[in-house]
Amino acid sequence: MDSFLEPFRKSILIKVLLFLAMLFYNFVLNAQVDTNSALFKTLKSKDSILFERAFNNCEVEKLSPIIADNFEFYHDVRGIQNKTEFIDTIKKNLCTTPGNNTRQLVANSLEVHQLNNNGVIYGAIQKGKHTFQQKQKGVLKTVGIADFTHLWILENKIWKLKRVLSYNHQPYSE
Known part of the structure; x- marks a missing residue:
């Protein structure tokens, strides 16, 4: 049996092909969902409720229906919140x-990665970048940028935000 495997051990071409096959396999398994998919569009609309409606327009009543009861928010500056x-x-x-x-x-920064259990979707990871504006002398000025990662879980066929990581907060510079 040892002699059968000997050519494979010494062949750089076979090692390179094996590496490329593993890389392709990993890429296919971890690729984000298409931006035109129903899942991407659904979670992008949830992002809009979270930030455009609640954060920007203070329609805070929109939050409770989309946030899981055991929600956890991890912020690199302000700590942990339920x-x-x-x-x-x-x-x-x-x-x-x-x-x-x-x-x-931030335009084109949003990614969605589907989570499955034996072929059945149970959640998704949504990540991206966002900027923060603050009114200064009556004009909104971009003052910061950060990364976010959201864990969305399907609870009784309703998407709920379960975990949030908000990190890498930096002053904004063009």
């Missing part, structure tokens, strides 16, 4: 002066 703390922070910090702070999704 669902109640997260919603209260938006009410207290953003909605006391509506329109003073906004968040914008």
